Amino acid sequence: MSNANADDFVLETVGLTKSFKGFVAVNNVSLKVRRNTIHALIGPNGAGKTTVFNLITKFLEPSAGHIHYNGRDITRTSPADIARQGMVRSFQISAVFPHLTVLENVRIALQRPVGVSFHFWRPKTILNRLNDRALELLEDVGLQDAAGSLAVELPYGRKRALEIATTLALDPEVMLLDEPMAGMGREDIERVAALIKRLSANRTVLMVEHNLDVVANLSDCITVLQRGEILTEGKYEAISEDPRVREAYMGNVDA
Known part of the structure; x- marks a missing residue:
């Protein structure tokens, strides 16, 4: 057990378990995510990473165990x-509307927390205020030059940046990113990785990521899952030298 204060951990799971018709996908996972850090979940295919994410964000109900937030x-x-x-999962609430502009996508996301919803007849002062904040968020993710473009016209990497902007519109304390680099080329990976690093300055990021170079460069702590259980945990330097981790990834190093 760590001697750190409980307040140091924004998110904690205790004995988290999920069974599907007798198959145990996640088994007794106890995870502690320290506040204002980037924490990565990694592991070979079938390790249970996405199931853990779905349990934490309540897209699945656990068979056993508890989840604590703050x-x-x-x-x-x-x-x-x-x-x-x-605690907001990117791409959970922030689905992009392809035939609206980049600015309109962020403005819709901004309306959700204040209950404005799709009331397009609201006074112009309110819409202008939303526009100003939306432009700030677009600047945060490097999309200010694309505010008037349709979302469908964005290249893949910039579309992911827009999804992050719409997540940020909800002002999350904890951002859960599910494979944020999936399908990206090197240039997009570098851009989005730098964005995640910048955003983590005043919030906590928990991410599932297959790209181990990204994990090595971004993560403060890494939890390695194998067959639904925690294999080991720590900084990249330590886990990358662990023979059990090397064995888990043997022949599957990009999983």
Whole structure:
């Protein structure tokens, strides 16, 4: 057990377990995510990473165990309530509307927390205020030059940046990123990795990521899963030298 204060950990799972008709996909996973860090979940294909993510964000109900967020038990809390409390999964709420502009996508995301929803007849002062904040968020993710472009016209990497901007519109304390670099070329990977690093300055990031170079460069702590269980945990330098991790990835180094 760590001697750190419980307040140091924004997210914690205790004995998290998920069975599907007798198959145990996640088994007794106890995870502690330290506040204001980047924490990565890695492991070979079938290790249970996405299932853990789905359990934490309540897209799946656990068969056993508990999830605590800021010291509160959220095991039975709905995904929407968890998002309102400040833990938001990118691409969970932030689906991009392809035939709206980049600015309009972020403005719609900004309307959700304040209950404005799709009331396009709101006073112009409110829409202008939303526009100003939307432009700030686009600048944060390097998309200010594309504000008037249709989302469908964006290259893949910039579309992922837009998805992150719409997630940021909900002002999350914890951002959960599920394979943020999937399908990207080197240039996009470098851009989005730099963005995640910058955004982590005042919030916590928990991510599932297959690209081990990204994990090595970004993560403060890495949890390695294998067959639904935690194999080991620590900084990249230590886990990369662990013979059990090398064996888990043998012949599957990009998983």
